[in-house]
Amino acid sequence: MSKLRVVHYINNFFAGVGGEEKADIPPQARDGVVGPGLALSKALGEEAEIVGTIICGDSYFGENTKSAKEEMLKLIEMYNPDIFVAGPAFNAGRYGFACGEMATFIEEELQIPVVSAMYKENPGVDMFKRDMHIIETEISAADMRNAVPKMAKLVLKLAKGEEVGSPAEEGYHERGIRVNYFHEKRGSERGVGLLVKKMNGEECVTEYPMPVFDRVDPLPAVADITKVKVAIVTSGGIVPQGNPDRIESSSATKYGIYDISGMNDLSADDFMTVHGGYDRAFVTENPNLVVPLDVMREMEQEGVIGELANYFVTTTGTGTSVGNAKGFGEHFARKLVEDGVGAVILTST
Amino acid sequence: MRLELGKIKITDVQPGEVTKVENGTLFVNKQELIDLAMKDDRIKGVKVEFARPGESVRIAPVKDVIEPRVKVSGTGAMFPGMINKVKTVGSGRTHALVGANVITCGKIVGFQEGIIDMSGPTAKYTPFSETFNVCIVIEPVDNLETHDYEQAARLAGLKIGALVGEAGRNVEPDEVVVYETKPIAEQTAQYPNLPKVGYIHMLQSQGLLHDTFYYGVDAKQMVPTFMYPTEIMDGAITSGNCVAPCDKVTTFHHLNNPVIEDLYKRHGKDLNFIGVILTNENVFLADKERSSDMVGKFVEFLGLDGVIITEEGYGNPDTDLMMNCKKSTEAGAKVVLITDEFPGRDGKSQSLADAVPEADTLVSCGNGNVIVEFPPMDKVIGTLDYVETMIGGYEGSLRKDGSIEAEIQIIIASTIANGYNTLSAKMY
Amino acid sequence: MVKEVERAGIPVVHLATVVPISLTIGANRIVPGIGIPYPLGDPTLGEVKSKKIRRSIVEQALTALQTEVDGQTVFEM
DSSP: OOOEEEEEEEETTTTTSOSGGGTTOOOEEEESOOTTHHHHHHHHTTSEEEEEEEEEOHHHHHHSHHHHHHHHHHHHHTTOOSEEEEEEEETOHHHHHHHHHHHHHHHHHHOOOEEEEEETTSHHHHHHTTTSOEEEEOSSGGGHHHHHHHHHHHHHHHHTTOOOOOHHHHTBOOOOOEEEEEOSSOHHHHHHHHHHHHHTTOOOOOSSOOOOOOOOOOOOOOSOGGGOEEEEEESBOEEETTOTTOOOSSSOSOOEEEEOTTOSSOOTTTEEEOOTTSOOHHHHHOGGGTSOHHHHHHHHHHTSSSEEEEEEEEOBOTTOOHHHHHHHHHHHHHHHHHTTOOEEEEEEO | OEEEEEEEEOOEEEEOSSOEEETTEEEEOHHHHHHHHHTSTTEEEEEEEEEOTTSSEEEEEEEEEEOOEEEEESSSOSSBTTTBOOOOOSOEEEEEEETEEEEEEESOSSSOOEEEESSSTTGGGOGGGGSEEEEEEEEEOTTOOHHHHHHHHHHHHHHHHHHHHGGGTTSOOSEEEEEEOOOHHHHHHHSTTSOEEEEEEEEEOSSTTEEEEETTEEGGGOOOEEEOGGGGGGTSEEEEEOSSGGGOOOHHHHHTOHHHHHHHHHBTTTBEEEEEEEEEEOSSHHHHHHHHHHHHHHHHHTTOSEEEEEOSSSSTHHHHHHHHHHHHHHTTOEEEEEEEEOOOTTSOSOSOSOOOTTOOOEEEEEETTOEEEEOOOSEEEEOOTTGGGSBTBOTTOBOTTSOEEEEGGGBTTTTOTTSOSOEEEEEO | OHHHHHHTTOOEEEEESOHHHHHHHTOSEEEEOSBTTBSSOOGGGOHHHHHHHHHHHHHHHHHHHTSOOSSOEEOOO
16 A cells, blocks of 8 residues: 655745745745654654645745645645645744645645644634634644644544544534534433533533624615616525426525516516425415515616616525525625626515 | 323234234224225325335325324313314323324425435434334325315324324323423422423414414414423324424424423422423514513513423524523523524534524534435335425435435424434534 | 625615514614515505505615615614
């Protein structure tokens, strides 16, 4: 069995090239190990070897991220790696950013397992923990001899397709991913147990901490809506009869854009709803209850709004993950911008 | 109220001349069940088929699951207000055929009905892969209006559940469990040093295939009320819904409510189980506010030190859950929530649609968005025609060989948010 | 989706029945709908009245779009 091939990414400081004054060095490749690669190599043992080390200055990476990534991809590809290790970056912010960007990029491009390591306050942790494993380290490089073996152990597991354990077991930062498992006790028994503890003032740990939703600053008001093109978006699941794009009744993986030009209202003959989370009877009779085309067309004709976009955007809101919804939003918002839409009315059931 | 629940263990189901229980085997006269269901002229045809644990059988689309029970003594009869006269139940003696179930299925009403596999990798997600099931495949008359079809199927299930339950009337139970809750002043006085606990039971009440009934009253039309825990064991609450199959609280689950059972297990030991506050999950914001205000009022009025709250469904009922949590906390109780999660197939999104800071102690019943493989089964009871439009299904879910790829949402009661199962989720 | 539209620079108003959810997830301009099975109208009152209600909700939505807000704001009818 040949050894797994590892490429290691480090910065100017750990490469021994220099400190801050050398943070602007462009990407370069060296065969074999450099600096902390020696410790990593020992930790990887017989199963893997570091065939190449890629070095880049933290400032250079920060200022030329796109081109640096492309350039390093070419250098990395030449080593034909099975594994990519970045850092450890400890508390160095620019280095953490570079490690996270490179690791997630390489994982996607080359489809190989990746790992890095950072201190909890390194901004790279919050930015990348969802998309990759980041071993938790102490604040300074003095923790190298604890961090490196954990990185090696975890990335070898990933490479061999072995099951990765919990954050506590493997030593990586909690990623915020929910994973199913079967407990020995049923939920109601656990619930009663937690309640008794809580009433007695004892410590009890929740099985799911409340989610946090991000915020966006409100945009300035529309100055004059009589001059603006308005578009309708809905999560109520309104689709053309027959649901030609097979949008799901719950947990939608797609959205649709449907033409309404020339229509004065949404006819029940032409449109239906697929949303699985509400009693559809009313909307089936009159889809305008969710996509108010009838009144908005009148308002357009009366000059109350400048123009109505000639399509509406739709998906199913129930059971649909925030991740998916965000993705849809990012995607169709671009089209809305391109089409000169100046305001959106988004309806939800 | 004091109820003796006699549990008769069923270890097989077989066709027979007479519907009866003998040495643990439930014999079923299929024709008797068919004749009973066919009395409703909204039903065109009925088939009765058996599904046993370990068999290569898939049942779909499942509407409800009913455990056969019979009231042997005490006022009232099973499922009061639905198939029997309205009369307060929950006292005396009731026999249950434990390990047997009546399952209604057949052409889909909506799209929230689900799947049960009796063997294979997904069997572990539903408790009904381990019970001996009498499946009633219902065919409605042509062009039957959906609300009518739902009702016809629902009543057929309850009637047959009660009919089969009769077989247990004169059988000596294998185990008798006694449950007792006294009127509040006595109950409080019985264990003066133990914290007083209530169970806030949220009932799905959102319309077609999203309804629940309390003594025959549509929960949409209720305001929160108080119930002795044993009333539920005699069928005071019945299911008229299939919110999303994974979340569905079947009539079986009402009869066997796990929170009530587990609270009773510690009743008198480290808690004083006072009773159940019933509330609903309506589709109007004002109703949500009103119901949760009244729940908070009950918590204060009953002097509860702690409450457990369970929800049926996900999405907008998460708001009811949070409102109940907040107002119960404000009324002075410690609160524990039991719910399931929908953080997306990759587990990375937020699991709930709503959140309040008071919801700091929660039991998770698992992520319903996870995709699983269902191998083909030798026999299908019902039909697989609707899999791709059922919740949890999607384009391409159903393959030609009968295998399915879908979210576990599509499995009956897989992530049921009352804590009946052991499935949970942790943070990675 | 509401937040992504706003992030892209297009003012947006959320017509939502379950206002608490809209507030929790972070919409900035919110107008309450009538009910989950019929957010924009009330068919139980007949088509004519229902359409009037729909019109007034959408008008309120346009008002919301044209009103400066400095944080999440619910524009009650």
